[in-house]
Amino acid sequence: MTDSERAEAFEAACRAAAVREYSGGIGTLAEKTLHAVLKRYIEPDEQFHEVPVGSFVADVFRNERIYEIQTGSFTPLRPKLEQLLDYTDVTVVYPMAAVKYLSWIDPDTGETTKPRRSPKRVKPVEAVYELIKIKYTLDNPRFHLRLIMLEIQEQRLRDGRRSRDGKRGSHRSDRVPARLIEEISFDKPEDFDKFIPAGLSSQFTIKEFARAAGVCYGCAQRAVSILLYLERLGECEKRGREKQFSVRG
Numbered sequence: 001m002t003d004s005e006r007a008e009a010f011e012a013a014c015r016a017a018a019v020r021e022y023s024g025g026i027g028t029l030a031e032k033t034l035h036a037v038l039k040r041y042i043e044p045d046e047q048f049h050e051v052p053v054g055s056f057v058a059d060v061f062r063n064e065r066i067y068e069i070q071t072g073s074f075t076p077l078r079p080k081l082e083q084l085l086d087y088t089d090v091t092v093v094y095p096m097a098a099v100k101y102l103s104w105i106d107p108d109t110g111e112t113t114k115p116r117r118s119p120k121r122v123k124p125v126e127a128v129y130e131l132i133k134i135k136y137t138l139d140n141p142r143f144h145l146r147l148i149m150l151e152i153q154e155q156r157l158r159d160g161r162r163s164r165d166g167k168r169g170s171h172r173s174d175r176v177p178a179r180l181i182e183e184i185s186f187d188k189p190e191d192f193d194k195f196i197p198a199g200l201s202s203q204f205t206i207k208e209f210a211r212a213a214g215v216c217y218g219c220a221q222r223a224v225s226i227l228l229y230l231e232r233l234g235e236c237e238k239r240g241r242e243k244q245f246s247v248r249g
């Protein structure tokens with residue numbers, strides 16, 4: 001599928017999800033819009049949605065392949081993957097807000113502010129915050145990953161009690177995807193080399209990895225842990241008290 005075909009398919013999924021009828025008031029949608037759009041993007045035919053497989057239900061199951069759309073923490077995904085990967089290939093679909101617009105909802109009146117663009121731009125390597133939770137699954141030949149980089153409109157309830165404006169400690173009401181920016185596939189350990197930034201020296205520390213990738217130390221630490229497990233990086237002699245690593249060929 002070409003980039004333009006993917007974009008068209010994603011727009012069609014957005015339109016299909018938009019006509020769904022939701023019940024309940026403000027704050028009840030949670031992640032449903034984002035999940036619904038991605039499910040229709042992966043498989044437009046609803047007869048292949050929510051298919052029982054063993055003791056679990058697959059988001060999408062067609063042509064002997066399962067797709068699991070994970071819009072939140074990967075922790076609940078671990079036991080599900082253990083069973084499903086014994087059965088067939090599983091592709092985990094993980095959306096990331098590369099571009100985010102934020103609007104605030106008054107929980108009493110329902111009034112919504114005009115969306116404003118967030119200055120933060122999420123990078124694909126930041127997926128390691130969740131991938132670290134399923135690290136020991138990443139080298140399974142039946143495991144596949146698709147990062148879906150999106151422009152997202154996030155709606156938050158101004159119900160936080162930590163500040164006078166209600167923003168600190170607030171709750172997310174919904175995330176509505178607006179545009180597909182990029183889709184990145186990982187099908188084998190070598191594909192995770194995409195997380196290795198350019199400009200590293202032959203031997204480098206986690207701090208230098210973080211600086212080259214433009215991420216914080218914690219993110220770099222998780223990325224290095226995953227890449228070591230997948231044998232995409234190797235350990236070298238320490239530089240003083242700091243561990244050093246190198247990229248394996």
